[in-house]
Amino acid sequence: MSTISTGSITEAALPTTLFRFATAGSVDDGKSTLVGRLLHDSKAILADTLDAVARTSSDRGFGGEKGGIDLALLTDGLRAEREQGITIDVAYRYFATDQRSFILADCPGHVQYTKNTVTGASTADAVVVLIDARKGVLEQTRRHLSVLQLLRVAHVIVAVNKIDLVDFSESVFREIQADVQQVARELGIGSAELGSADHIDDLLVIPVSALDGDNVVDRSERTPWYDGPALLEVLETLPAADEIDTQLESFRFPVQLVIRPQGALAPDAVAGGLDVEAFRDYRAYAGQITEGSVKVGDSVSVLTPGQAPRTTTVTGIDFAGESLQEAFAPQSVAIRLAEEFDVARGDTIAAAGTFPEATADLYAALCWLSPKPLREGAKVLVKHGTRTVQALVRSVSGKLDLATFKLEGASSLELNDIGHAQLRLSAPLPLENYLHHRRTGAFLVIDPLDGNTLAAGLVKDHPGDHEDERYSI
Amino acid sequence: MSTLNDTLVSTSPVSTGSTTEPVTDAAVSTRLSSLDALESEAIHIIREVVAEFEKPALLFSGGKDSVVMLHLATKAFWPGKVPFPVLHVDTGHNFPEVIDFRDRTVERLGLKLVVGSVQEFIDRGELAERADGTRNPLQTVPLLDAIQQNKFDAVFGGGRRDEDKARAKERILSLRDEFGQWDPRNQRPELWNLYNGRHTVGQHVRAFPISNWTELDIWRYIERENIELPGLYYAHDREVFARDGMWRAVGEVSQPLPHEEVIVKTVRYRTVGDMSCTGAVESDAATVSDVVIEVAASTITERGATRADDRISEAAMEDRKKDGYF
Numbered sequence: 055m056s057t058i059s060t061g062s063i064t065e066a067a068l069p070t071t072l073f074r075f076a077t078a079g080s081v082d083d084g085k086s087t088l089v090g091r092l093l094h095d096s097k098a099i100l101a102d103t104l105d106a107v108a109r110t111s112s113d114r115g116f117g118g119e120k121g122g123i124d125l126a127l128l129t130d131g132l133r134a135e136r137e138q139g140i141t142i143d144v145a146y147r148y149f150a151t152d153q154r155s156f157i158l159a160d161c162p163g164h165v166q167y168t169k170n171t172v173t174g175a176s177t178a179d180a181v182v183v184l185i186d187a188r189k190g191v192l193e194q195t196r197r198h199l200s201v202l203q204l205l206r207v208a209h210v211i212v213a214v215n216k217i218d219l220v221d222f223s224e225s226v227f228r229e230i231q232a233d234v235q236q237v238a239r240e241l242g243i244g245s246a247e248l249g250s251a252d253h254i255d256d257l258l259v260i261p262v263s264a265l266d267g268d269n270v271v272d273r274s275e276r277t278p279w280y281d282g283p284a285l286l287e288v289l290e291t292l293p294a295a296d297e298i299d300t301q302l303e304s305f306r307f308p309v310q311l312v313i314r315p316q317g318a319l320a321p322d323a324v325a326g327g328l329d330v331e332a333f334r335d336y337r338a339y340a341g342q343i344t345e346g347s348v349k350v351g352d353s354v355s356v357l358t359p360g361q362a363p364r365t366t367t368v369t370g371i372d373f374a375g376e377s378l379q380e381a382f383a384p385q386s387v388a389i390r391l392a393e394e395f396d397v398a399r400g401d402t403i404a405a406a407g408t409f410p411e412a413t414a415d416l417y418a419a420l421c422w423l424s425p426k427p428l429r430e431g432a433k434v435l436v437k438h439g440t441r442t443v444q445a446l447v448r449s450v451s452g453k454l455d456l457a458t459f460k461l462e463g464a465s466s467l468e469l470n471d472i473g474h475a476q477l478r479l480s481a482p483l484p485l486e487n488y489l490h491h492r493r494t495g496a497f498l499v500i501d502p503l504d505g506n507t508l509a510a511g512l513v514k515d516h517p518g519d520h521e522d523e524r525y526s527i
Numbered sequence: 528m529s530t531l532n533d534t535l536v537s538t539s540p541v542s543t544g545s546t547t548e549p550v551t552d553a554a555v556s557t558r559l560s561s562l563d564a565l566e567s568e569a570i571h572i573i574r575e576v577v578a579e580f581e582k583p584a585l586l587f588s589g590g591k592d593s594v595v596m597l598h599l600a601t602k603a604f605w606p607g608k609v610p611f612p613v614l615h616v617d618t619g620h621n622f623p624e625v626i627d628f629r630d631r632t633v634e635r636l637g638l639k640l641v642v643g644s645v646q647e648f649i650d651r652g653e654l655a656e657r658a659d660g661t662r663n664p665l666q667t668v669p670l671l672d673a674i675q676q677n678k679f680d681a682v683f684g685g686g687r688r689d690e691d692k693a694r695a696k697e698r699i700l701s702l703r704d705e706f707g708q709w710d711p712r713n714q715r716p717e718l719w720n721l722y723n724g725r726h727t728v729g730q731h732v733r734a735f736p737i738s739n740w741t742e743l744d745i746w747r748y749i750e751r752e753n754i755e756l757p758g759l760y761y762a763h764d765r766e767v768f769a770r771d772g773m774w775r776a777v778g779e780v781s782q783p784l785p786h787e788e789v790i791v792k793t794v795r796y797r798t799v800g801d802m803s804c805t806g807a808v809e810s811d812a813a814t815v816s817d818v819v820i821e822v823a824a825s826t827i828t829e830r831g832a833t834r835a836d837d838r839i840s841e842a843a844m845e846d847r848k849k850d851g852y853f
Contacts, residue, residue, distance in 0.1 A: 072561040143711060145695045146688045148741045155561040157739055173716040297558055310574040315607030321637040323606050333606050340603070342571040342720070374602035385559065386570040386603070399578050423716050437721055440578070496719045505725030507715045 073294050076159040076174035078202070079184030080194040084215045088184060088264035089147060089160045090125025092286065095271040096149045125264070144170045153290045169423035169470075172510050175202055176496070179294040180209035182285065187220045187261070191233045197470075199234075200454060203241045204419060204472060204512065206492055208295040210243060211258050211288055217277065218263040224279040231259040240459050260285055295492070296384055305346035305354070305405040306494050308439035309339045309397060313388050323375065338372055338388035339397055341440070344493035346405065347382035348389070353406040356397055359441070359482045365406050366393040400441035402484055402494070412482035416445065419488075420475050420499065421510040422467040428475070428499075429466050434508065435500040436479060439493075444480040444502070451475065467509075474514070488512035562748055565740055569596075570603040571720060572699060572736035573683070577603075577610055579724050580681040580732070584641065584674075587613035589625040589632070589757055590799040592685030595745055596737060598754050600683075601636065612639035614682065616670045618662040619646035620780045620801045628757040641677055643669035660780070661804040671707040674731055681724065681732045689741045699738050705729040742797075743822050750815045762795045762813040773806025 079085040111124040147158040159174030175181050181202050185195055202210050212234050220226045238257045260269055261277050262285060268274035269284045314337045324330060348354070350371055355363040370390035371378040381387045389403060402409070416436065422428055432447045452461035453473035467473045488495030499509035559567065576583050585600065587593045600609045615629060633640045645665050648654040654665050674682060688695045698714050700722045715723055724732050737745075749756065767774040767790065768783040774794055775781050781802045783789050794807035795818075812821045 070560060071558050072564040143696045143714060145692075146739065147695065148689045148739070150741075150743075155741075155744075169716045173718055176718040177720070294558070310571070311578045313604060313607055318608050319606050320601060320604070320608045322601065322635050325635075328606055336606060340574055342567060344720075372605070374605040384564065384567055384571075386567040386574070388605075435725075437723065439721075440575075493719065496721065498718060498721050498723055500723055500725060505723070505727065507718070507723050510716070510718045 071154055071294065072157065073154045073180070073289060073292070074157045074159070074178050075180040075182060075289060076161050076171070076178040077182045077184065078161050078171045078175070078198045079215075080186070080189075080192055083184045083186040083189070084126075084264045085184050086126035086160065087124075088182075088213065088215060088262070088270065089158060090127070091264045091267055091270050092158070093147060093149055094125060095267055096151060096286065144174050151286070151290060156289065169421075171198060172201055172205065172421050172423060175205050175207050176510065178207055179296075180211060180289065180292055181207050182211045182213050185212060185214050185230055185234065187214050187216045187226055187230065190230050191237060195234065196237055199237055199241055199243060200459070200472065201421065203243050204421065205510075206489065209292050210238075211260065211285065213260050213262045213264075213285060215262050215264050217261040217268065218266055222261075222268075222276045224277075227259075227261045227277075227280070234259060258282065258288060260288070304408040305348045305352070305403075306344045306491070307339075307341050307348070307389065307403040308344060308441075308494070309399055309401045309403060310341045310440050311339075311399050312397065313338045313340050326375075328375075337394075338370070338390045339401075339403065340386070340388045341403075342386045343381060343383040344439075345383050345491060347380060348405075349380045350378075354391070354403050355406045355409055356391070356395055357402045357404060357409055357412065357484045358397070359400070359412045359484065363409065364393070364395055366391045366395065368392075400439070402439060404484075409484055410486060412484045414479040414482045415516075416477040416479055416483070416485060416497075416511075417514045417516055418475055418477065418497070419512045419514055420467060420473055421512075422469060422471045422473070422508065423510060424501070424506060424508040425469050426501065426508065427466050427468045428473075428508070433502060434477075435502050436477065436483070436497050436511070437500055438483050438485070438497040441483060442500070443483065445477045445499075448476045448478050485513045487515050562744060562751065565737070565744060566599065566602075566748070568720075568739065569599045569736040572722065572734065573600055573603045575722050576681050576683065576700075576724065576732075576734045576736075579722075582677070582679050583611045583681040583683060583734070584614045584677065584679045585609075585611060585683040586670075586685070587615055587629065587632075587640075588799065589615075589621075589629040590685070591745055591749065591756055591760060592687065592737065594632070594754060594756055595740075595748060596683060596685045597632065597636070598752060599736065608637055611683075612641050612677075614641045614643065614670075614673055614677075614679070616643045616666040616673070617645065618666060618801045618803075619644065619649075620662050620803045622757070622759060622776075622778075622799065622802055624759060625757045625799055628755075641673055643673035645669050648672075661801065663801045663804055667707065674707070679731060680726065681734055683734045683736065685737055686733075686735045687740050687742070687745075688738050694738075697735065697738070699735050700724050701733045701735065702726060703731050703733060707731075709733075743819070746815065746819045746822050750819050756815075757799060759796045759799065761815075761818065762793050762810050764791055765794050765807065766790070767792050767794060767807060771806075774809065775806055776802060778802050 077085050077089060107124065107127045110127055143162065145160045147160060149156050159178060161171040161174040183195065183198050185191060214227055214230050217227065235257060243257055260282060261280050262269045264270060268276055269280065271284060271286045273284045319328060319330060319333060348368060348371065350368055352368045353365060354368055355365050357363050368389060369392050371381050372388045372390065378387065428447060428450060430447055430449055434445050434447060436443055436445045450465050450467060451474045453464040453467060453471045455462045461474065464473055486494045495513040497511040497513065498507050499511055500506070501508050585596060587597060604610060613633060645654065645662055648669055649656060654668055657664065686694055696711060698717045701709060702715065703709060726732055766777040768777065768787040770787060774792060777783060777789055792809055793811060795810040795812060796805060796807050798805060810821060812818045
């Protein structure tokens with residue numbers, strides 16, 4: 055019988071902030087088990103789910119003489135996954151501690167599903183990369199780290215898993231730690247000279263046993279030679295990406311739509327005392343602040359592709375009946391402007407004088423996510439902010455060799471390739487370098503025939519730009 | 528209602544610099560609370576769908592998730608009206624107080640209500656009553672019919688990824704084919720906050736703006752925003768009988784068998800669905816604050832506790848989603 059006890063529980067403190075992280079790893083490195091362990095040890099798994107998993111574990115004879123439950127079953131959601139014992143698709147999981155609410159994107163390690171790692175990492179504040187202690191750094195590890203560097207994930211953490219299977223050996227751990235830090239240095243991860251706030255600024259390596267829980271939620275006594283934090287401690291204390299961006303970036307606001315009710319005011323708002331006369335000519339631009347912050351009275355530019363920027367002043371920031379003096383990323387608000395400009399979806403409102411000129415020449419790094427290869431001369435769609443335009447692929451100028459981290463010559467990109475390409479757009483877009491603007495520097499490449507997403511695109515400066523050379527993946 | 532400013536974890540200092548300078552002041556430290564971040568994400572998604580689709584609609588059952596969805600929509604378009612109709616698939620086995628709540632809500636917000644009726648399909652012989660009397664799985668056909676008849680190209684749902692293992696893998700914008708089917712192995716990658724809703728004629732998109740909310744987030748938000756819900760979400764006395772490990776309400780379509788004893792219990796519902804398959808839980812939580820405390824302390828998932836239809840098989844939700852269910 056389902057009975058809920060309210061017993062002695064007092065109201066828990068509200069989790070204060072949201073933190074998004076993803077896991078990435080190779081097949082069989084115990085990623086699902088690690089996720090299951092985090093959920094289990096942070097008490098996010100409710101009793102009936104655990105019972106179901108325990109039943110299935112026992113049916114399959116999991117754990118042999120040790121018994122116990124197969125924590126991986128907590129995250130393998132689809133029937134094919136349970137049957138084949140692999141993870142097919144990104145699964146999102148939720149748990150909370152007193153400090154934070156976590157959104158966890160569990161990304162599969164299967165080679166053909168690398169697109170899911172890109173998906174999970176694109177919204178993540180941090181990514182945990184798993185390495186099997188018995189196998190060390192694999193090509194898949196290098197591939198994952200390349201993708202994370204390319205996407206400028208704010209924090210990368212390496213978990214050396216199955217440390218119990220190498221008898222908690224310090225020397226095995228130190229060797230893997232040295233190897234992975236070497237890869238990170240080659241990629242520019244953890245390199246102090248980059249000095250920008252949105253780069254990957256740390257590469258923490260933690261020895262863990264997802265199966266037994268060592269260094270996952272609590273520090274383990276079985277790794278006395280490791281004096282760093284447990285994984286969850288790290289996740290609870292890292293600053294989220296928006297926190298970093300809001301401090302450093304200029305105000306950016308892609309207009310989603312214009313709110314102009316004219317006569318059609320919300321009846322509940324009117325019933326609540328909204329002044330119908332005062333709102334007759336109400337006009338505001340709705341969107342989500344992608345970077346930075348804005349205040350009433352700020353001078354802003356409206357960027358309409360194909361037109362010169364128009365400068366005006368913010369006269370109001372509205373949110374569902376509240377008038378705000380200031381708003382910041384990632385708030386969704388509606389902004390009123392002093393001038394009655396013709397502003398529409400696809401335009402961008404930005405801090406005055408901070409936005410580059412729109413251009414129809416797009417230089418980009420592409421993560422190719424489709425089985426349909428990219429060929430020079432292809433016609434595609436580019437979705438950037440709130441605007442979608444047609445584009446012609448002028449040239450593919452190379453793809454990344456994962457062994458050397460150098461660009462090699464290529465004229466096409468296949469599934470899972472990361473390469474450089476030049477596109478000509480049918481209309482100019484206000485493109486910004488992804489290195490400094492993770493939102494306005496990102497775009498999708500879409501197949502005009504079936505509408506599928508072909509690639510994750512990252513805007514680069516023109517080739518030859520000095521800074522760009524250093525980030526040559 | 529609390530203001531946005533009240534709920535900021537910290538507020539930024541007043542700037543004294545020129546407003547034309549880029550914001551590079553490292554002292555600016557602003558974080559949204561997790562509820563504000565989830566609310567902002569949901570409103571962004573709702574606005575994207577309205578901007579990019581011809582004819583969206585919102586699935587509205589009177590259940591708490593759909594009520595929160597509608598509340599978010601009113602905030603997204605304030606002071607304008609919510610610019611799309613609501614769609615209810617009526618199993619004919621709904622709790623009367625929920626139907627009443629639905630009608631009052633639609634009236635209050637000046638919305639158009641489209642109803643797809645399971646009963647009408649049964650009456651026409653296009654659907655057959657199941658042996659177990661449960662009508663939830665029968666909703667798929669009237670839902671797809673209503674989508675086609677009304678040419679809806681995007682349908683908002685209140686689905687959350689914490690509800691079920693299959694939902695945990697669904698995208699925020701989920702493409703459905705001509706038969707309403709979900710293909711979990713062929714989902715588009717969803718990158719950054721760029722949602723790709725392109726579809727061809729006959730296809731439509733299900734949009735799940737509160738994908739990232741948990742049951743507890745929903746209740747905390749209902750509390751914070753002072754959102755009205757149907758009364759059966761709160762503790763009340765009701766005639767019930769035990770079946771399948773759940774308390775079932777005695778009603779026209781939910782009659783006890785001779786061996787099932789009817790007793791009066793203080794109960795509430797954690798989900799509001801079809802009377803024939805939704806169970807109540809014993810609870811003294813009479814106010815929204817009580818419910819928040821109860822949910823925070825709960826050890827059983829809401830679907831596991833109260834939905835017979837999800838217990839049919841381990842992959843019950845996945846199978847229904849593939850066939851075009853919510």
